[in-house]
Amino acid sequence: MKTVTRKQLKDLGASQYQAELMTKSLTPLCRQGRANVYDLFAVSDRIRILLENSRIKAATRDVLQEVRWELLALAEQIQDAPFGMSVLDQIEEADSLHQRSEDLFAQAKARADQLRGART
Structure with a gap:
């Protein structure tokens, strides 16, 4: 399964707040140590929904779009x-x-x- 944690989202360029915003409404699949693990495609869909909000600032929009592209590229590299x-x-x-x-x-x-x- 293709999964991601908030720490990995931060490593991809998101701030702590942005990582929480991307995953706040999602249900974690499991825990890895102390971190919640989320479905990679659910996070990508959540980012797409956030990008549809017209009130998001341009800088935040750029970061969210970059993280989404990185997640999708990561999903292509993972082999089951x-x-x-x-x-x-x-x-x-x-x-x-x-x-x-x-x-x-x-x-x-x-x-x-x-x-x-x-x-x-």
Whole structure:
């Protein structure tokens, strides 16, 4: 499950007040140590609702939008664990994810080399 805590929201750029505002109306899924854990997509939806409020200042709106984009990018990077699969299927899944990450790394490296070449 894709989850987030208030501390993680603060690490993404929100203030303590903004992190509380984003999660105040949400029900925590569980506790992790002393921190409440919230559903990542519920927090994203809550931020969207907050952004619809016309009384929010521009600086706060920018921070909320940035945190929302970071959360959505984070959600794309998280892979669900293949529980319930046989060991062989888990190995094949891990191998395919590893190959995909190597391909993405090679593409990023080629793009960086291309940009370096364009500057010179």
